Amino acid sequence: MSIPVAPSRRPLRGTPRSSRRLRAAITAALLAGPALALTLPSTGAAAATGVPAAPGAAVPFTEYNAATSPFAHTNGTVLGPDYRYGSLAAEATGRQAVQLVGQGQYVSFRLTRAANAVDFHYAIPDSLHGGGITAPLSLYVDGRATTALSLTSQFSWLYGTYPFRNTPGTGVPDGQVPHDFYNDVRYRFATTLPAGTVVRLQVDPGDNAPWYAINTADFEQVAAPTAKPDGYADVTQAPYNVDNTGATDVTGALQHAIDTASAAGQGLYLPPGTYTVSSPLNVNAIAIAGAGEWYTLLTGRNVEFNGQQNPPSSHVDISGLAMFGNVDVRDDSNSEDTGFNGGFSDSTISDVWIQNEKVGAWIVGPSSKLTMRNLRIQDTTADGINLNAADGPVTGALLRDNFLRNTQDDGLALWSENYGDTDDTLTHNTVDSPGLANNIGVYGSGAGDVISDNLLQDTVTRGGGIGIGQRFDSVRMSGPLDITGNVLARTGQWDPGWDYGVGAIWFDPQQGDMDSAVNITGNALLDSPYSAFMFQNSNAYTGSAVTTPPTAGHSVRNVSINDNLVAGVGSYVFQDQAPGSVSVSGTVATGVGKSGIFSCGAGFAINRGPGDFGWSSSTCGMPGTSPLWTYPSTTTFENATVGTATPVQRIAVMNTGTASATLGTITASAGFTVTPDPTYPCATSLHPTSPTDSANWCMVDVSYTAGAAGITQGTLTVPSSEGRPATVQLVGDTDPIGGTGGVAPPSNLALDATMTASSSLEYFPATNANDDNDGSYWESEDGQPFPQTLTADLGSVQPESSVVLTLPSNWGSRVQTLSVLGSTDGTDFTTLVPSADYTFDPATQNKVTITLPPGTNDRYLQLSVTGNTGWTAAQLSEFEIFG
Structure with a gap:
């Protein structure tokens, strides 16, 4: 109800x-x-x-x-x-x-x-x-x-x-x-x-x-450090004596302090300093206060406060600190590397700076009356804050005055996966530049939820400013959902999967009809690069050149759009691709790019009331001409040697218009050389854009030859019939830059190998051991007798110098007993490294390096595992081989 x-x-x-x-x-x-x-x-x-x-x-x-x-x-x-x-x-x-x-x-x-x-x-x-x-x-x-x-x-x-x-x-x-x-x-x-x-x-x-x-x-202007609140215990003092210099791992000491203080009904104070942790800190019925976001820093691996589930943690109050992880890739095989994770009820999280984590906060139901305010969440590899009603409803949450930038999934999300997000309020938040998906995403439910007075800016790809969808197996939307008083600036994007633009506010009934009440009132949509309001068809259009609507599809109904301002829109005010209807009044549009309404007969009705202005025209068809899309827009050639050409780098060229594009001669500035890409060479023209047609894009290969030491700037120029030539910035540099100086390490030969095993547990195949993902892993059938083998076929006889074996970095320590064998024909194997015990230690990222005998030249390398102290099977996440 x-x-x-x-x-x-x-x-x-x-x-x-x-x-x-x-x-x-x-x-x-x-x-x-x-x-x-x-x-x-x-x-x-x-x-x-x-x-x-x-x-x-x-x-x-x-x-x-x-x-x-x-x-x-x-x-x-x-x-x-x-x-x-x-x-x-x-x-x-x-x-x-x-x-x-x-x-x-x-x-x-x-x-x-x-x-x-x-x-x-x-x-x-x-x-x-x-x-x-x-x-x-x-x-x-x-x-x-x-x-x-x-x-x-x-x-x-x-x-x-x-x-x-x-x-x-x-x-x-x-x-x-x-x-x-x-x-x-x-x-x-x-x-x-x-x-x-x-x-x-x-x-x-x-x-x-x-x-x-x-x-x-x-x-x-950062204030002085906040002093210890009355009645709180200082974790750096007796009896806890937690190190705040960052020199030692304090996970165990902090967890002990949290558990003890919670049992005693006492708060904890973390004075200025650096606290190094390596696994999530479990919290329940505890108040934790730092000295401020600029003074109290938690850093390391798995920097996380973890709430209970079923029942959730309650009466948790955490404030005044920063959490800086070291996450450089998205790994959805684990739930760690998340600032706040789990269930929280009757709790407040405030004044926390979260950076370089996988997710800022992933709140899993059941959860009620959670307040999250004054958070600064930046540079995550996935979501900013996701209210994920997976194990129970998320109700009465308040997300206010949070600043989010450069999340690599939704900035804020209401995901009613198995239960409802109900009576949740997202108000006065700023969400900038989500790198994937929406500034704010709503998936299912929507019962009594409010999205108001937010500033949403600069969607990057695969989403819009506010996305509302029956997607990701979410429960059916029940409404009402109120969207009021928001500013959406430069939101929406050209989607490279659909090959047309996505709107600033868009509806996607991908997995079912959407007919619950959605009220969109008093918002400003500014400089939308494509459409303002979009209604996507579940039977998706297949490219911007297509004007014939797909048959049927799930519908969108019961939407009211009133008193909104559209100022500057690249294509359409309304992009109508789904069956259904919407009621519109008092909506004013200026600076409309192509037409007021895109409509190609999808069966969508706009019921107009008084006060509409500036978007009465209608058309069927996406823009015919459109500037070429070239990427990456800045291509860098590092650590070049004077007089020697660098390895080539690819640059892609794509036609995003509905008509064919004629290409001119592609050229580059002095010092840079352009050659056809052998796999995707550019011809004299590109087909109209369509995701099913690979002839609407091509690639060129570019190398750099330094004439002298230093930096050289240049331009790749791609003339076409689409108007002004597309350009890519080229930068060549002979300097051995920071980090590893841009010099590639030995190549992991196993990435292109064929991986087989003596046995594999269902869903944990041998191919997990060379997928370049430490989070996935191969596991032999549980309880089967040892030895168990994992074999890499490199395709040809090659020199090998070492192998590196890894397990997921968040696993506990274990010892595996194994040997390394080699073969040129896959039948006759000789022992290269005799059987020995190897400790996989989370303190060293669960990584083991084994040096092979000098002169090893084999096509097949095989691991023979005869024991594992951590499980009744052989386990490996990556089997890397280096020449």
């Missing part, structure tokens, strides 16, 4: 208060500069000046966009605006960033308010092998060199198909696009900088990344 919402929460008539606040916010943004180029206000400054609060989180910082702020200045290159997946600008807040290439280039920020701390959102290149680089960048205050920030790409750059990996490569448009470029670095100044101070980032000698991209600078 749907749960009614109080009328005060559903302002459907007249001029709602949210609409008045919205207009004030938009007016303020327009007065500050072009609304489509600037980030809308998301700071706490409005309250101090008496201006009505703008949508978005009341964050403690003032944000300056390096490319668009009137208080920023640069002699570098301004990138963008760009909306295409795989570009540095498309993933940036505001779709623009500043790039610094070479000594002397800088970007500076003149402070409008006093500050003593800053967080920079930045990108630097990956290393050639995908492990990331580390490089300094000099920071100046009023012209005085202050420090060299240490920047890293270890937690950035993903490749291949979902759920992605770290191995560099450029592949097909439907999923194999290099992405996830940005990370954050924070710094506290020794003193407070007054308004008017100029803070500059500058490339100096020794700042040796080939390039730096700076997106935003968030300056704030």
